[in-house]
Amino acid sequence: MGDLNAEKRARGIGNLGDPKNPYDYFEREYGTVPPDGKRAPFRWVSEVAYKNVHRIVARGYDTTELMEEGYGVVDTLFVDYQARIPLVEETQMLNYLMILALEDGLSMPAAISRLVARSKTFLTQACGASILAFGHAYGAYSAFGNRLETYLKKAGDEGLGPEAAAELLVRENLNDEALGVSNLMLNDPAARRVFARADKLGVAGEHIAFMRHVVAAAQRQSPEPVDLDMLGAIGAAMLDLGFSPEATWAIMAVTRAYAAGAHYIEEVEREGTTRLGEELTSPDRYDGPPERPVPPLKDRPQPSEAAVCQTSEQWKKRFEEMKGLQGSGFSLIEEIEDPSKKSGIKKVGKL
Amino acid sequence: MAREPALNRRTSISYKTEERTVLRGYNLSDLAEEGYSFCDALFVLFQGRIPTQNEEKMLDYEMGVFLEHSMSPSAVGAIGVITGRPNLPCAVAAAIMTFGGVHGPGAAHGYMLNKYIERARVEGKSIDEMAKILVDEYMDAGRPVMGMGQPQHVDSDPRAEPIHLKQEELGLQGVYLEFQRALEKHFHARRKAAGRSYVGVNVVGSGNTALMEIGFSPNAGWCIGSVTRGFSCAAHALFNMKKGRAWGASRNEPMVQMIDLSMIQYVGPEDRIVPKQEERQEYARKQKETGEYKQWVI
Numbered sequence: 001m002g003d004l005n006a007e008k009r010a011r012g013i014g015n016l017g018d019p020k021n022p023y024d025y026f027e028r029e030y031g032t033v034p035p036d037g038k039r040a041p042f043r044w045v046s047e048v049a050y051k052n053v054h055r056i057v058a059r060g061y062d063t064t065e066l067m068e069e070g071y072g073v074v075d076t077l078f079v080d081y082q083a084r085i086p087l088v089e090e091t092q093m094l095n096y097l098m099i100l101a102l103e104d105g106l107s108m109p110a111a112i113s114r115l116v117a118r119s120k121t122f123l124t125q126a127c128g129a130s131i132l133a134f135g136h137a138y139g140a141y142s143a144f145g146n147r148l149e150t151y152l153k154k155a156g157d158e159g160l161g162p163e164a165a166a167e168l169l170v171r172e173n174l175n176d177e178a179l180g181v182s183n184l185m186l187n188d189p190a191a192r193r194v195f196a197r198a199d200k201l202g203v204a205g206e207h208i209a210f211m212r213h214v215v216a217a218a219q220r221q222s223p224e225p226v227d228l229d230m231l232g233a234i235g236a237a238m239l240d241l242g243f244s245p246e247a248t249w250a251i252m253a254v255t256r257a258y259a260a261g262a263h264y265i266e267e268v269e270r271e272g273t274t275r276l277g278e279e280l281t282s283p284d285r286y287d288g289p290p291e292r293p294v295p296p297l298k299d300r301p302q303p304s305e306a307a308v309c310q311t312s313e314q315w316k317k318r319f320e321e322m323k324g325l326q327g328s329g330f331s332l333i334e335e336i337e338d339p340s341k342k343s344g345i346k347k348v349g350k351l
Numbered sequence: 352m353a354r355e356p357a358l359n360r361r362t363s364i365s366y367k368t369e370e371r372t373v374l375r376g377y378n379l380s381d382l383a384e385e386g387y388s389f390c391d392a393l394f395v396l397f398q399g400r401i402p403t404q405n406e407e408k409m410l411d412y413e414m415g416v417f418l419e420h421s422m423s424p425s426a427v428g429a430i431g432v433i434t435g436r437p438n439l440p441c442a443v444a445a446a447i448m449t450f451g452g453v454h455g456p457g458a459a460h461g462y463m464l465n466k467y468i469e470r471a472r473v474e475g476k477s478i479d480e481m482a483k484i485l486v487d488e489y490m491d492a493g494r495p496v497m498g499m500g501q502p503q504h505v506d507s508d509p510r511a512e513p514i515h516l517k518q519e520e521l522g523l524q525g526v527y528l529e530f531q532r533a534l535e536k537h538f539h540a541r542r543k544a545a546g547r548s549y550v551g552v553n554v555v556g557s558g559n560t561a562l563m564e565i566g567f568s569p570n571a572g573w574c575i576g577s578v579t580r581g582f583s584c585a586a587h588a589l590f591n592m593k594k595g596r597a598w599g600a601s602r603n604e605p606m607v608q609m610i611d612l613s614m615i616q617y618v619g620p621e622d623r624i625v626p627k628q629e630e631r632q633e634y635a636r637k638q639k640e641t642g643e644y645k646q647w648v649i
Contacts, residue, residue, distance in 0.1 A: 015516035022507050022551060043616040047647055050617030059647060060620035070628045083620055083647035084638045085631060115357055122438055132448075247649060279356045281366045288363030289376035289399060297386045306403045307566025308525035312472035315526045319465075322568065325399050326363040329568030336459040338452040338495075348618060 004030065040349045048080060059083040074098065081247045089201040090241055096197055097234050100190060101252045103259045108133040113260035117267040118274040130260030134253040140178035141252055144235040145245025147178065152210050166213035170221050180211065180232020181218035186225055194233035198240065205240035288326075364396070375399040390414065397571040405521040406565040410575075412517050413558045416510045417576050419583040423503075424449040429584035433592050434599040434609070439585065446584030450577040457576045460497040460559045461569025464530055471530075478526060482533035486541055498531070498556025499538055507551035514557040523564055531560040620647060 009017065009026035016025040035041065049058040056063045059079050066076060071085075074094050078086040086094070104110070109130035116126040136143040147169065155165035173179055185191045195212070198204035215228045238248040309315040322330040365374045372379045375395050382392055387401070390410040394402040402410070420426065429446035433439070452459060463485070471481035489496045501508045518528055535552050542550060555576075562572035599609035607613065626634040638644055 015513055015520060018516050020516060021512045022549070025509075028509070043614050044610065045616045045618060047617075047619035048649075049619070050615050052612055057617070057622060060623040061625050062622075065625040069625045071625070081649055082644055084644040085626060085635045087632060087635045087639070090635075118357070122441075124437060125441055128441065242648065244648065274357070278354055280354045280368060281356050281362070283366045283368065283373075285359070285361050286363065286366035286373070287361055288365070291373055291378070292376040294377050294381040294385045294387070295401065300387075300401055301403045303403050303405060303522065306406050306523065307398070308523050308564055310525055312468050312478070312526060315468055316472055318566075322398070322566075328397055328399070329570035332568070332570055333462060333465075334458065334570075336452050336456060336462070340453075345618075348616060 038351070040351055043348075045345055045348050047083075061085075077251060078242075081244070081251075082242050084242075086241075087203075089203050093198060093201050093203045093237065094241060097194070097237055098251075098255045100194070100230065101234060101255045104256070106263075108138055109253075109256050109260050110263040113263045114267040114271075117264040118271065120268075120273050123261055123264050126264035127257040127261050130257050130263075131253045134249060134256075137177035139249070139252060139256070140231060141235050141238070141249040142245045143176075143178035144180050144231055145239055145248055147173065148180070148207060148210065148214075148236065148239065149245065152206065155210070162210050162213050163217075166210060166217040167221075169214055170217040174218065174221055178231065179214075179218065180229060180235055181215050181222075181226050182229045183224060183226050184229045186227055191228045191230050191233035194237050195228070198237050203240060204237075207236045207239035211236035393575060394566070397568070397575075398566050400566075402565065405523060409518060409521050409523055409561055409565050413514060413561050414575065414579045416514065417554060417558055418579050420580065423580075424454040425577075425580050425584050426587045429588040430591050430595075431599075431609075433588040434595075434597060436592065436597050439588060439592065442588035443581050443585045446588070447577050447581045450573070450580070455555060455573075455576060455580070456497060457555055457559045457562070457573035458569040460555050461563055461572055463497050464527060464560070464563060465569065468526060468530060478529045479533045479536075482530055483537040485534060486537040490538075490541060496534070496538055498559065499535070499552055500550040501553040504551075504553070507549075508553045508557075510554045511552045511557040514554070514561055515552075518557075518561045518564065523561070525564045527560045527564040531556060 005026045005028075013025075015021075047059075049056065051057065058066075058076065060083075061079055063076065066079070072091075074091050075086055077094065078084055078090065106114075112133050113126040113130045116129045117123075133139070134141075151165045151169040152162070154160055154168070155162045158165075160168065170179070170181075195204065195208055198208055211228070211232055215226075215232070218226050234252065235245075235248060238251070239245070243251065307318065309318055319330060322328050363375075365372065367373070374382075374392070376399075377395055379392070382395065388407060388411065390407050391401060393410065394400055394406065425446040428449040429442040432442040432445040450457075467481050467485045468478070470476070470484075471478055474481075476484070486496060501511075515528065515532070518524060531552070535556070539549070542548070558576065559569075559572050562575065563569070567575065596604050596608060600611050601608055602611070
């Protein structure tokens with residue numbers, strides 16, 4: 001391969017020989033890297049489950065034995081996510097919550113499922129797509145739960161107490177989609193019944209108690225009538241059952257995917273398919289630039305018309321102008337970070 | 352045939368009649384007929400304009416260099432999904448969705464640059480000064496500086512610096528490249544002063560800088576990069592579908608498969624007896640009281 005590099009050096013390749021490169025490009029080796037003998041070879045490391053030829057074990061419990069002993073799928077969720085056998089009342093509560101989470105009419109997960117179904121896909125594509133509808137607004141159990149835990153911690157660590165911490169939470173997040181309090185359930189008692197059921201089963205804990213303060217604070221601060229909604233009810237109850245916000249997010253999204261499967265089936269049974277090019281979108285719904293001729297290639301914009309900005313003031317001017325172009329992305333600002341709680345499993349892999 | 356759209360939305364992106372499809376005012380067919388490239392069309396899509404020739408070349412270069420990356424989370428995701436033999440698009444979709452806060456965080460890098468360029472403007476600081484502030488703020492907080500370092504190309508990402516050089520060659524240096532170059536300078540200096548190893552710029556740091564410079568927003572740039580990778584991940588999935596072994600666990604293959612039983616290393620709670628239902632409440636109560644289980648909660 002040394003000869004190949006020498007030949008390439010002699011021929012030159014674009015900018016690859018430029019001294020600005022922090023290396024000599026034409027000295028870089030070819031071929032794959034041999035296995036690393038200093039570390040253990042890769043394996044699928046898990047605290048959750050293992051299997052061998054004869055059994056499948058989750059958190060130490062053989063899953064077949066679990067079922068033989070009269071446990072069920074909902075119990076297994078406690079085993080997988082929390083490594084423990086739940087109390088009967090905890091299982092009853094999770095069953096209750098999963099029933100509530102199963103169906104939500106033709107809301108986004110069902111709608112996506114049906115859209116995917118129209119392309120004659122596998123059912124699993126539609127179910128998977130429905131799960132993608134769960135974000136930080138719809139079914140925002142991660143955002144809701146992490147926030148609730150943050151302010152509950154403030155209540156203790158900063159000596160605020162739950163009432164003041166709830167006031168603060170609402171003051172700083174009143175209009176957020178993941179507050180768990182809104183005007184969505186004013187005429188439907190289902191959300192409030194969740195807390196009543198948790199009380200009855202004896203599984204209501206600090207999160208439900210804190211959420212009650214949040215609801216009261218929101219009702220004081222909101223200019224319009226609001227009450228506990230389904231996100232707040234299910235989210236707080238799940239935290240009291242010991243599930244993390246992320247586990248709740250996953251469990252509730254997967255729960256809904258069963259219903260998405262039914263929506264897929266019904267769409268296929270009752271409606272037709274959609275072919276490429278079939279759907280038309282009327283110019284009446286279009287509010288972009290008016291139709292214009294495509295300029296000949298020789299008349300394409302000159303270098304001086306490039307988007308490149310030389311100063312922060314020029315940059316700002318263009319940035320603001322581009323906000324006017326819907327679909328360009330210039331009006332969006334998001335927080336995209338590494339959600340890992342911890343990176344790496346150091347206790348395995350040493351030889 | 353009912354031809355109404357499934358979604359009824361106002362849009363400034365496109366419309367379609369029986370006669371034509373119009374993107375940002377341009378008939379798509381006319382764009383192709385006039386000899387414009389696919390990259391040109393992406394400028395029309397996200398920016399509503401036809402680019403200069405060099406802007407188009409820059410995008411073409413960036414997309415080409417980003418398209419294939421052998422075994423990254425995206426390709427591995429595609430391969431993992433296709434072992435179950437769903438429809439191929441499932442594997443491709445999964446690959447694209449691996450792009451997040453760590454793998455190819457193009458939007459995050461873009462938002463970071465925008466935030467600090469705006470701060471430079473508002474606080475009256477030079478780009479160089481603000482780049483140093485960024486590096487110091489991130490490193491003081493123990494946060495990784497977006498766009499620096501790559502876990503596999505530890506000796507400098509082979510795509511990264513050439514993208515910077517191409518941008519310069521094409522005369523497309525602006526405020527973003529100035530900021531990114533300054534960021535790299537201060538980043539290297541700070542690590543060197545601390546006696547730490549060299550960590551080069553990665554393809555997000557350079558590629559996204561180029562995309563932003565030629566006028567794309569952080570999300571548009573992220574979309575372009577991530578979706579471009581979908582092409583190669585589809586090839587990896589297809590290779591495995593056509594020539595690999597489904598399920599990834601066959602003992603009949605000469606090489607140990609991806610999820611062969613021997614590949615599993617379990618480090619969770621020890622094997623234990625499942626309590627009978629009559630023992631359950633007492634058992635479950637005791638488990639909760641001791642709290643030992645909490646170390647395993649995820």
